[in-house]
Amino acid sequence: MTIAVYPSVDTDWAQWHTRHSARLRNPQHRPGPIARHSLGEAPEQFPGVPGTWWVVESRVFIAAKPGDRLDHDGARIAGIEILDPVDGAPGIILRHDNRALEILRKEGQTSIRVYAPAD
Template sequence: MTVQESPAGTDVFVAEWEEWHRHKDAALAHEHGFLAVTGLYWPNAEPQRFPGAPGVWSAGDDGVTVELDDGEELVVDGVTVRGRHHFGVLAERASVNAVWGDAVIETARRGGQDVVRPRHPDHPLRTRFAGTPAYAPDPRWRITGTYVAFPEPRPTTVGAAVEGLEHVYDAPGKVRFELDGQELELTAFEGGGPGDLLVLFTDATSGVTTYAANRALKIDAPGPDGRVVLDFNRATNLPCAYTDFATCPLPPAENRLSVAIEAGETIPYERKSAAA
């Protein structure tokens, strides 16, 4: 069911969407955000140097280690480190940002593998960022649905933007909704706040007007009756839509919709330029 808006309510709706979109793009373009990433590296037992990062890096069962050269230093959790620094074993989807001058060297764990990603604020992808294109906000795409919880959260394995990598997420339930008389449903993952949900999906616009691999939609925690609101105007690109240095998850197979969701963010200018 589409949530109806009065003309005055529509003006507020559009203004709130524009503010949300500005804030979302500002976070993306933060000096050490994803647009600042200059490389994606996979350390292993063989010590190696990575462009844009100091020292020599290696990884094993005990996590990632860097051997810094004389005169080099990193600031980790506010502490200056020199020589050999061991980051330890990181939990899946955890990250540690080590400051190096005006840059940040991210050490992370993704898909069961260790990752090193330098982030430099002068990276052209960031400095030339002109915002994310999107469909004009339309209340028609703010749809009421119903959340149906599974008896137990289901571990769900999905692919990744990086070939050969897989992610595992807990799916606590699914969201059902109706669009143009068609009953649809999406498997939902746990969101960022208590009870909040996240759905990853593709639709008939994917690869045409929207990014081919995925889009994401955050959903506020369901009400006591299971009611949820899916505001597809706020369907966003994940970092992999802008850069090849991201390990974003792909939607589960059941979240590949056959309908066209002509709402939310469209293919970034940066990805269009790369394709051209």
């Protein structure tokens, strides 16, 4: 019996994990999520999360006003933003004030993870 060893898989995963953790952490954030909300096809609002959220054909729709202070890639969302999270891939990070919102898709289910600022 031959056992194949793929050291690059472990290295790749460790590098991904380091990058993913760094995206969510900064001096104002804790590493663990404080809330998780599942998204469905009907537009919905969630406690403590700005905007209205829904999913159509695996794409996430977010309706927000500038006053909601919801940012994606450094730009304020003003209107409808459409995101396309990839199943099983690292989540898409949005910012609300000093919190991180991670939009992710896993096994066909789309959700928002909310990360709170440090005390």
